[in-house]
Amino acid sequence: MHPAFSIVIFTTLSGLGYGLAAVLGLGLLDPAATATKIAHLLALALIATGLLSSTLHLGNPQRAWRALSQWRSSWLSREGVMALITFVPLAWSAWASLFDGRYLALPGLVGTLLCAVTVYCTAMIYASLRSVQAWHTPLTPLCYLMFSAAGGLVLASFFGFAGAGSTVLAPALAATFTAAAWIAKLFWRHRMRTLRPISTPETATGLGRIGRVRLFERPHINENYLTSEMGFKIARKHAAKLSAIAFLLGGAVPVLLLLVLPLAGVGAGPSASLIALLAACCHAAGVLMERWLFFAEARHSVTNYYGG
Numbered sequence: 001m002h003p004a005f006s007i008v009i010f011t012t013l014s015g016l017g018y019g020l021a022a023v024l025g026l027g028l029l030d031p032a033a034t035a036t037k038i039a040h041l042l043a044l045a046l047i048a049t050g051l052l053s054s055t056l057h058l059g060n061p062q063r064a065w066r067a068l069s070q071w072r073s074s075w076l077s078r079e080g081v082m083a084l085i086t087f088v089p090l091a092w093s094a095w096a097s098l099f100d101g102r103y104l105a106l107p108g109l110v111g112t113l114l115c116a117v118t119v120y121c122t123a124m125i126y127a128s129l130r131s132v133q134a135w136h137t138p139l140t141p142l143c144y145l146m147f148s149a150a151g152g153l154v155l156a157s158f159f160g161f162a163g164a165g166s167t168v169l170a171p172a173l174a175a176t177f178t179a180a181a182w183i184a185k186l187f188w189r190h191r192m193r194t195l196r197p198i199s200t201p202e203t204a205t206g207l208g209r210i211g212r213v214r215l216f217e218r219p220h221i222n223e224n225y226l227t228s229e230m231g232f233k234i235a236r237k238h239a240a241k242l243s244a245i246a247f248l249l250g251g252a253v254p255v256l257l258l259l260v261l262p263l264a265g266v267g268a269g270p271s272a273s274l275i276a277l278l279a280a281c282c283h284a285a286g287v288l289m290e291r292w293l294f295f296a297e298a299r300h301s302v303t304n305y306y307g308g
Helices: 005-025 034-057 061-070 075-100 105-127 139-164 169-193 201-205 225-229 236-263 270-296 301-306
Strands: none
Touching: 005 034, 005 075, 005 105, 005 139, 005 270, 034 075, 034 139, 061 075, 075 105, 105 139, 139 169, 139 236, 139 270, 169 236, 169 270, 201 301, 236 270
């Protein structure tokens, strides 16, 4: 599949934003701290930026609102509806922290739950597609949820060291969830690499009973939407290298940095904040690379008609 930049940015930023908002909803950070107020604003900004970037992939972005009407059958529509609903408790919690310096349990916990539901809906847009066999697995929403939680906790760790108060619990949870997210991704990639294709040129053409089907000539000479969007190819050795870099950058480095800080007895301060910020940046870069591979390595069954 073609890894459209807008969709890669959308899934990465919105995942980080919902993850951070979910952590804030649990009340792990001091609501009166300036760092926590900034964290609320950052969470809303990441979510809004991610959602807006997703519209850039549409042929007619001005008609994006029409997608909300198909929530009974479309995971894309459900995601849009849930994103709008989730903004209510998130904005309520942010308002309480910004202007009253208080943590409100009801909107906080409701916001955390709705964040998880929204990320799940995003993942199901891809997991529900039987035509993309690599995506069609429960491991896809699991990875999306785990990466969102890990990203939120890594960002919360940075804000904790920047003055929001959580310098032990948040880093410990962040390291745990980050490691678990990449382990889940390892299982996801192993499944993708060992899949036996359900859709083949033989099943696609219905000629399998005769023998092996090979493409004699492409259906047409010029490129079209299907070949450009569904026929993206990346060499396996390059994908393996990028995957290794993503695991190292987004998983190993942040976990080591977050574990070293509490064990070394480093409290809140500029040096600890910089190290936590480095962990957050590395994690975000690794997730961005992982998300690009998520699309680039996917194989749509329609490529059977084009010699894929």
